[in-house]
Amino acid sequence: MDLTFSNLFFVKKGMFPEEKQQSHEEHHKKVSWVYYCIITLGLWLIANPPTFGYKVPAMVWNDILSGILLIVLSYFALKPYRLWAQWAIIFLGSWLFIAPMIFMAKEGAGLVTDYLIGTLVVVFGIVIPRQPGIKLFAQPGPNVPPGWSYNPSSWNQRVPVVFFAWIGFFVARYMGAYQMEYIDTVWDPFFGDGTKNVLTSKVSKSFPVSDAMLGAFSYIVDVLFGLAGGTHRWRTMPWVVIIFGILIFPLGVVSITLVILQPVSVGYWCTLCLTSAMVSLIMIPFTIDEVVATLQMMKNEKKQRNTSYWKSLWFGGTMEGGRTEEAKNPETLLDLTFREASKDFLNRPWNLFLIFALGAWIMLSPSVLGYSGTIANSSHIAGALIITFTVISMSEVGRPIRYILVLFGLWLIAAPWVLGTDNNMALWNGVICGLVLIPLCLPKGKIQDKRGSFDKYIK
Structure with a gap:
């Protein structure tokens, strides 16, 4: 079948080989429980405005309408071939991260619950069930690229990124809470009022929304993209890897730019801003290799099968000559990750x-x-x-x-x-x-x- 971009969202039964359709239907049956969870989250979202006494009308309507849409879309998503509904749930979950910033939510509870529900919606929408229709599109192949001595999409590679992204999220959210006036003061152990002065500077106020909360949004997306997909994702979900890399590289550049602006334009140092910038930089080395593997796969698809880069970006591909690495035992994954990370750190030049x-x-x-x-x-x-x-x-x-x-x-x-x-x-x-x-x-x-x-x- 000659796949087009629209096939990511709209497919029908009979469009794919029987074995792929059977695999897709079995997978959907196993993970269909996530949509019942999302229905519950929709009800939770509808109950938010009266429970927490929202003062901003736009936030009231946002949560009510988003909750209703989650319920309706989850009902449609229970059908295995309605990929459009499954994708719409993911986009709606991502919207919940942005809405409190755009509508300038006055209630901290509204922002926290929207972030929590948005995170759970994306987890239930793409992290647990994987990309909608992945069983229809994915090709068989190795999870270690040919010529590589390790798997760049292994959990050992991704756990550190997720860990540091969570740290960055909590630091950025704390600063954003001050900018959005949820809290009256902000802590700085080294530079006194430096953090306050930076967060209220003309540079920060030049952004249409809280720049710190925008950073928190970027970090939570890093977390979710770090968790999305399995150990084959460098070739089965190239778009996730590429967007993941784009999110982390520019975020590091933006963070260091803001650090540069502190003494140059603002005249103060900010401990929390420096922490956020360092977190952004630390994540970069962990993501470069996975992007390289994905680009190698896309180049191979173009050379061997004349597949366009656009098509391989969204539908993935395969490579011959690699090998399959066994999945790590979840009980020892963290120990193995910390041990390998420590070893890598000590072996740096x-x-x-x-x-x-x-x-x-x-x-x-x-x-x-x-x-x-x-x-x-x-x-x-x-x-x-x-x-x-x-x-x-x-x-x-x-x-x-x-x-x-x-x-x-x-x-x-x-x-x-x-x-x-x-x-x-x-x-x-x-x-x-x-x-x-x-x-x-x-x-x-x-x-x-x-x-x-x-x-x-x-x-």
Whole structure:
């Protein structure tokens, strides 16, 4: 069958081979209980406005109408071939994350319950039953790509991302609660009123909604996308992997940009903002390899079967020559994950840890050494970007990115003369840091794993 994009949402019985249809129907029967759970969540949502005394009419109607839609859509989703209803439930669950920000909910209870119900709806809509119609579209194949020494979609790879995304969510939600006036104060252990000043600055207020709550939304989506799909998802659900990567990479860039703006535009540091930025950066190395595996699969589909990238993005594909890795025992998964994560951390190149510390010093040096102006702004920006590229380079897939740091080293040396400064501390700090940074960028470090055709790019 020649699949089109519309087949993701609209299919009929008889369109697929009998064995695929039987597998789809059996799978749907096993997971159909989730739609009864969503009906309950719809009733819960309808009861929210009178229970918590919503003051914003738009939020009242949002929860009532969303609850009714969840009930109606769940009824239709009980039929195995009504994929459109199953997808609509997922989109509606995602909407519940956004609605309190758009309608400026005045009640913290409304925001919390919408986030909770939205999370459960998405979990019941796509995390537990997997992508609607996945049994109709998925092709048989390995879960370890050919030429790879490990599975990039394994739970060992994804559990750390989910863990850090939850931390980021709680930190961002706390700051968002202050911005939306649910709480009167916000805690900062190191910079006094720095967090308050940053969250109420012109930069933060330039966003149409709470920028911190927008960050919380991004983190919760990271959690859900991290949980969605099985250990084959790099080839069966490419769209999830690609969107997951897009969400994490830009989020890290935005976070570090906001960190740069703190001393440059706002004039204050924010402990919680720095924490959120670091969480965003830590997640990046864990996601790069899965994106690479998916892109390899899509390229292989194009070369071997002349499948368009658009089609393989939504319907996946397969690769010959890989192997099937056995599923990890849930009882030992966390232990195995922490053990492997600790081992990976200790095996990271020593020079990258030194560069990370150097970047932190460069970013903070104007405050420590007491110089200001354009040269100080240069140090803030350069230090933050050095940390960003260093963390990305800690992934074996991202190791070549470390060469970009050579340019920052050259800039640190040249900046005092290009920008001009009469502060000797600023001048010598930049020159020495640049001279130390450049040679530290050269060692590649040990490469432990194999990634097929991508290995030639890791230099």
